[in-house]
Amino acid sequence: MTQTLVDFLHSATSGASNRAMADRIGMTHTTLKAQLASDKTPGLTLGQLCRAYGISFGDAAVAAGWVTENELRASSGQLHLASVxxxxxxxxxxxxxxxxxxxxxxxxxxxxxxxxxxxxxxxxxxxxxxxxxxxxxxxxxxxxxxxxxxxxxxxxx
Incomplete structure (x- = not known):
């Protein structure tokens, strides 16, 4: 599961290294590497990376295994409809x-x-x-x- 998130982030950041991603969000590369290696990557860290690189948080949450694609689609549709x-x-x-x-x-x-x-x-x-x-x-x-x-x-x- 964690490897999927790591692969997703490296792909979504055009191959940015852990050091480059960490620098971009104001974190040490060792802390980021430890968080990504854990099964419990903090949502705050993932959110910061998504904002810094313009990545969909929903897609990152799927890659992290926090939600399924079906759950994401269902909630996404409800959010969009509520704003119409x-x-x-x-x-x-x-x-x-x-x-x-x-x-x-x-x-x-x-x-x-x-x-x-x-x-x-x-x-x-x-x-x-x-x-x-x-x-x-x-x-x-x-x-x-x-x-x-x-x-x-x-x-x-």
Whole structure:
């Protein structure tokens, strides 16, 4: 496992020696060599090397045996999705519908029960003089529709 990490680092650094890598992160070459020879290379050291050489920390973690490639792909997809705006997600959903590749859950009409639940919640909120959770969620949205003012007439929702 450790040899895989060592091979990975030497390849990813274009063959840099332990001394060159250690110098680049402000460590002695003997300390780096000992850490790389151990089955427990510190994450801080690996992180410093990745930043110094522009190496993917995820790829280095796979090489170190900390995570599998499947685990990395799964977490990577979740991280990327979390950083995508609601507007971009909506555009992607519409693109899939237009291309005919959307799932039936997306293309089937919303169940009448769901629609009625939403309408009941909105009406209850109006009767109690408050805004519904749907309106509050819309207020939290930071995306702005191009050409719009993000202050649409949803006050009663």
């Amino acid at each position: 705006s609601d507007l971009d997600i909506s555009k992607e959903l519409l693109r899939r519908v237009a291309a005919g590749s959307a799932s039936t859950a997306l293309t089937e009409p919303a169940a009448e029960e769901l629609i009625n639940d939403v309408l009941r919640e909105v009406e209850d909120a109006r009767e109690k003089g408050r805004r519904s959770d749907y309106a509050v969620a819309a207020d939290d949205d930071e995306d702005e529709t191009p050409g719009g003012d993000n202050g649409d007439d949803r006050a009663g929702l």
